[in-house]
Amino acid sequence: MNNTISSVCLPKTYTYDVEGQRVLVALTGNPFNYDPQTLYSLAARRNKKRGFLFVSKVLGKHVPVNPxxxxxxxxxxxxxxxxxxxxxxxxxxxxxxxxxxxxxxxxxxxxxxxxxxxxxxxxxxxxxxxxxxxxxxxxxxxxxxxxxxxxxxxxxxxxxxxxxxxxxxxxxxxxxxxxxxxxxxxxxxxxxxxxxxxxxxxxxxxxxxxxxxxxxxxxxxxxxxxxxxxxxxxxxxxxxxxxxxxxxxxxxxxxxxxEIDVSGSSYHEQSPQNLTTDTENRESFQVIVEEQLLNLQEVVSVFSVDVNGQESASPYLKVTGRFGLSSREDQDTLPLAREIGENLKPHRAGGKTLCLGTGEFMYFPMLISAFMGEGISYHATTRSPIYPFPKPGYGIQNAFTFPCPDDEGISYYVYNIPLNYYDELYVFLEREVSLERLQPMLRVFSQLGIPRLSLVIASPVSRKTEKR
CATH class of the missing domain: 3.40.50 (Rossmann fold)
Structure with a gap:
């Protein structure tokens, strides 16, 4: 993806070529003098309303980052x-x-x-x-x-x-x-x-x-x-x-x-085929799969219903804020995450570790990851389908997809995981799901050349102590 820069003071303009689209960004405010490439790159996405995406480099979602x-x-x-x-x-x-x-x-x-x-x-x-x-x-x-x-x-x-x-x-x-x-x-x-x-x-x-x-x-x-x-x-x-x-x-x-100005045709309009990288033709690696059950005390005992009408009885965590969290309650979040991270740290098996949040479950895994030692990269799965292209400067280098373990009617995507790069992968799940529902995700990760996979399950369905 090419980009050009003009002007030495605001507004600065940046032009990006995103697979058939020309995106002109005119900066009008930059209070901390960030270089835009520190905060984002761009990629083409499958969306009829807007065919490109600003891929954040500081969010911990699409791009692995220091937590x-x-x-x-x-x-x-x-x-x-x-x-x-x-x-x-x-x-x-x-x-x-x-x-x-x-x-x-x-x-x-x-x-x-x-x-x-x-x-x-x-x-x-x-x-x-x-x-x-x-x-x-x-x-x-x-x-x-x-x-x-x-x-x-x-x-x-x-x-x-x-x-x-x-x-x-x-x-x-x-x-x-x-x-x-x-x-x-x-x-x-x-x-x-x-x-x-x-x-x-x-x-x-x-x-x-x-x-x-x-x-x-x-x-x-x-x-x-x-x-x-x-x-x-x-x-x-x-x-x-x-x-x-x-x-x-x-x-x-x-x-x-x-402000942004967009011209040209988005990629999905030119070529509707699915470009999400699949792993069907890749060799499967021998992967050691382990479970870490956190058994956290503060949970909200309600069930959810997926798009097919199936219920999930596993409780949610209170600490995420999905049901509201006060400043006083949140004071316990950091020490809890530190304790978990420090307990996981001795079990690490290599110098390059990827920690992966799932869906909306982002902050608590991010915080835990920060206390797991050096060599940690963190990001999370997403619902957003984006076209991958392995080219310099492009926001999404590769892409993998599998059904959401909590809801098989929803597709999860995970991006920018190089083949044979990480020594181990920690996948953080807020709620326990059946092994059967985890299989599509496990198949994808078994073909990435990561020899060890740990499933960190925060709230097992069998918990006895639950909070309503």
Whole structure:
């Protein structure tokens, strides 16, 4: 993928050729002076609404990263919020930014930040991370604050619970977002809502949830945080119109902002065949498969229903924030993750270890991975289908797909795993599933040349201690 750069001051323009599409990015805001290639690359995706994707290099989703990098990216965004909204310099932001830019001193900088007291918000604030991509980012932002709650949206259907919010993300492959706060008063008592996403393109998803919250709970103060913000002037005008129409305030902050212009035909329009790399013709390797059952105490005992109507009785974890998490409760998350990571560390069998979160289960595995020692790379499976091409600068070098173990009607994708590269793989599963449902995933990983696979299961179905 070729790109060119022009201009020495904002707006800077960058041109990318993405398999038949020409994407022009004009930067209008860059408060931390990030080189765009530090934050993202581009790739072609199978989506009729938009045929390309900004592939984040600091999110821990599509690209394997040092697990401290996405944790620090969230801290960078949270510190930006503290300074711009509350006028306080709570974090050594420059050290955080330099650690992300250079991928150096990340462990030390993160340790310094988390050793400081959390920022006490002047009014009760609810942070909401968007599934599935920003569940980890949202939690990383929230981890800086006191007097706050965290809740992430979910695509899971949980019939035992009535969703407090139900809204759509029109351009996504999985459009429906649901919110299931365990405490029904959570939205009623919050004075400010902070929405966190990895990227804002039109801002319509944020406007949809703001409209839904306002209609039911009449909250008047909103902040939208994102790594990237590509809204046009018209899109930004829609935010102002909603402010005036509903008599509320919406503020937006990002690490990078600008406008994009797209020309040409997207790849799936030119060639509809499935380019997802498959492993059917590859040799299977002998793989040692082990299970690590964490048996975590704090669980939410509800069942989900997949797209075929089958129930999963395995409980969810409380610690993820899917059902709401207070700042006080979250104070136990870091020491718990550290304990688990340090317990897993002696069992590692090599110097290059890949830790893989699954779907919405991103932040807690990311945090555990950070404490498993040197040589760790972390990312997660995704629902987003993207075309792989092994060429320099292109965001997705290879791709593998298998049915989601929790829901066989949903395809999971995992990207950028080089053949014969890692010594071992740790797959983190929030909920226990049958061995039969794991087989397609295990077949894929057996053909990647990774000799050892550990399944880290956080919440076995046989748990006796459950929390409703």
């Amino acid at each position: 401290y990098v996405p944790l620090l990216a969230g801290i960078n965004l949270g510190a930006h919020f503290i300074e711009k909204i509350h006028g306080v310099h709570q974090v050594d932001v420059q050290a955080v930014v330099e650690a992300v830019k250079k991928n150096e001193q990340t462990k030390e900088v993160y340790a310094r930040v988390i050793s400081q007291p959390r920022f006490v918000l002047p009014r009760e604030t609810l942070f909401i991370g968007f599934a599935e991509t920003a569940t980890g980012l949202g939690h990383a932002v929230f981890s800086l604050f006191d007097n706050a709650h965290y809740l992430h949206t979910t695509r899971d259907k949980i019939p035992m619970l009535q969703p407090a919010l139900d809204f759509n993300e029109v351009h996504s492959h999985a459009v429906n977002h649901l919110c299931y706060p365990e405490n029904p008063e959570l939205l009623k008592t919050s004075k400010t809502v902070v929405l966190i996403d990895d990227e804002i393109t039109t801002g319509n998803t944020a406007l949809n949830i703001i409209r839904a919250i306002h209609e039911q709970y009449a909250i008047k103060d909103y902040v939208v945080l994102s790594l990237l913000d590509w809204r046009t002037k018209d899109n930004r005008g829609n935010f102002r119109k909603m402010e005036e129409l509903l008599c509320l305030k919406i503020r937006t902050l990002s690490l990078l902002e600008g």
